[in-house]
Amino acid sequence: MIDTNDIYAVPLDNVLWHKSSYTANNSNCVEVAAVPGVPALAIRDSKNPEIPALRSGAGQVRSFLSALAADALVEA
Template identity: 85%
Template sequence: MIDTNDLYEVPLDNVRWHKSSYTANNSNCVEMAAVPGLPAIAIRDSKNPEIPALRSGTDQVRSFIRALAADTLVEA
């Protein structure tokens, strides 16, 4: 598991952001980028890139996306 402090110490200035393929023309979309040097993903709102990106381990992001696709998210 990645330490949260490590996730947020890595600058994202030169990462390549990828926009969701489900983006519509209404500007409601997310972008994702690999966190350099860590097995982690950064996620941000493309309309507000100045707001700090959410960061999480790659495995956790994959599990979240699988749960979304399978409609199996459960309330905690």
């Protein structure tokens, strides 16, 4: 498992942010970027990029997206 300190220690000043291809021009969306040197992803709100990005291990994000696509998320 990745240490949270490792994920958040890396600055995101020069990363390349990606928007979904389903996003229309000038639409607000979430953006995702690889965290340099760490197997992790950063996720941010495109309309508020100054707010710190959520960061998580790439495997955890993959599992979340798979569960989302399968409509397998369960309310606690």
